[in-house]
Amino acid sequence: ARTRVVVVGGGFGGATAAKYLRLFSDHTLDVVLVEPNTHFVSCPLSNLVLSGHRTLAELTVPYTALARSHGVTVVRDTVARIDPQARKVVLASGPEIGYEKLVLSPGIDLMFDAVEGLREAQAAGRVLQAWKAGPETAALRRQLEAMPDGGVYALTVPEAPYRCPPGPYERASVIAAYFKAAKPRSKVLVLDANPDVTSKGALFKKLWAEQYAGILEYRPQHKASGVSADGRSIRFEVQDDVRADVANVLPPMRAGRIAVDTGLANVNGRWAGVNYQSFASTVHPDIHVIGDAIQVAPLMPKSGHMANSHAKVAAAAIVAQLGGQPVNPAPMLTNTCYSYVDGQRVIHVASVHEYVAAEKTFKTVAGSGGLSAGPTEQEGRYAWNWARTIWADALA
Numbered sequence: 001a002r003t004r005v006v007v008v009g010g011g012f013g014g015a016t017a018a019k020y021l022r023l024f025s026d027h028t029l030d031v032v033l034v035e036p037n038t039h040f041v042s043c044p045l046s047n048l049v050l051s052g053h054r055t056l057a058e059l060t061v062p063y064t065a066l067a068r069s070h071g072v073t074v075v076r077d078t079v080a081r082i083d084p085q086a087r088k089v090v091l092a093s094g095p096e097i098g099y100e101k102l103v104l105s106p107g108i109d110l111m112f113d114a115v116e117g118l119r120e121a122q123a124a125g126r127v128l129q130a131w132k133a134g135p136e137t138a139a140l141r142r143q144l145e146a147m148p149d150g151g152v153y154a155l156t157v158p159e160a161p162y163r164c165p166p167g168p169y170e171r172a173s174v175i176a177a178y179f180k181a182a183k184p185r186s187k188v189l190v191l192d193a194n195p196d197v198t199s200k201g202a203l204f205k206k207l208w209a210e211q212y213a214g215i216l217e218y219r220p221q222h223k224a225s226g227v228s229a230d231g232r233s234i235r236f237e238v239q240d241d242v243r244a245d246v247a248n249v250l251p252p253m254r255a256g257r258i259a260v261d262t263g264l265a266n267v268n269g270r271w272a273g274v275n276y277q278s279f280a281s282t283v284h285p286d287i288h289v290i291g292d293a294i295q296v297a298p299l300m301p302k303s304g305h306m307a308n309s310h311a312k313v314a315a316a317a318i319v320a321q322l323g324g325q326p327v328n329p330a331p332m333l334t335n336t337c338y339s340y341v342d343g344q345r346v347i348h349v350a351s352v353h354e355y356v357a358a359e360k361t362f363k364t365v366a367g368s369g370g371l372s373a374g375p376t377e378q379e380g381r382y383a384w385n386w387a388r389t390i391w392a393d394a395l396a
Ligand code: FAD
Pocket: 008, 009, 010, 011, 012, 013, 014, 034, 035, 036, 037, 042, 043, 044, 045, 046, 047, 077, 078, 079, 080, 105, 106, 107, 108, 130, 131, 132, 133, 163, 164, 167, 171, 256, 257, 258, 290, 291, 292, 293, 302, 303, 304, 305, 306, 307, 336, 337, 338, 339
């Protein structure tokens, strides 16, 4: 029988890993990808669906090419349980699949219970997150469209680390652009548990002052502790309550549930510790964890670009290990996070990270990377092309 690698989760990390395991092994490895959704829906650019500048259909890619062009076996199911000793996964529908190596890229789990009343308000559809792109993105768009002019949209940001450091600030900006054009008496309130804007802070704050004064208000040190039963009032640990017509409460996050249930989230019970040279779990070395679920190295964001980078390092390490070859001693990762500030203009931050063997971690390369001087339409075109390129890299 051929050697099998099972990949759990077909997001930015998992889809890339499945494809590159096939490519790096010259198609000799048997690669099985388990993912419950028929289509990949991109979180990057999904804020533009909320603001009405893009549609979800434009951000949706089928899994068919992974099977057709790369010979990945795509199984439409959820992994209910992993048995690391027996090296097998158990699918929700019942069957088991054995593996030599497992790649786990389950993304994040939203910790609803950290905010009182949020689980109920979310289940009833009153308070949404839309931090996993899909039907909730469309539902939050409908809430924003239904909001009367003069209404308040409140977005809470959890303490870092969370998925996509600039994501909340991009969301606030593009929704402010929508309000400015369509309901100019409305307000965007950003209520941030952190002491300051977590990413591209100076750029965002300058933009908000210049472009969204009177529409967008930013308040740091606001840690959400509860939501009211009607979903219209948010409580904070220290600060006063805030009333909102549309409350978009992002709770703290941790590694996707299957990682937690398998005992892999060994850093504060939230994130999966990995050996950064190969992304092997520090709990079970035959399970490689990538993407948002891991405990990140310093200055490493939880981003789709990073998950795509992790996937290639992990896939190369697995192919080397299974072939009895040494693992690359000095892997590199790259990252770019583009953020729209309205329907067209974009700012970015970029970085390059190298594995430093002596310290067993990734560090940013001195002099690498960069930051926009300010938003431009040119960067808007780069951002759209970045998205199309990375979707193709993972899925085509
Ligand atoms: P995901 O992409 O979430 O994939 C996880 C997959 O695992 C899902 O498909 C899920 O269905 C599947 N899964 C989970 N559990 C199981 C199970 N038990 N069995 C089988 N399958 C399972 N990143 C950027 O680089 N650039 C951006 O501009 C950007 N913008 C963003 C904007 C927003 C609004 C948001 C929310 C995020 C943004 N991100 C951006 C971040 C990016 O989306 C994530 O970092 C990325 O999706 C992480 O990839 P992942 O593989 O870890 O998780």
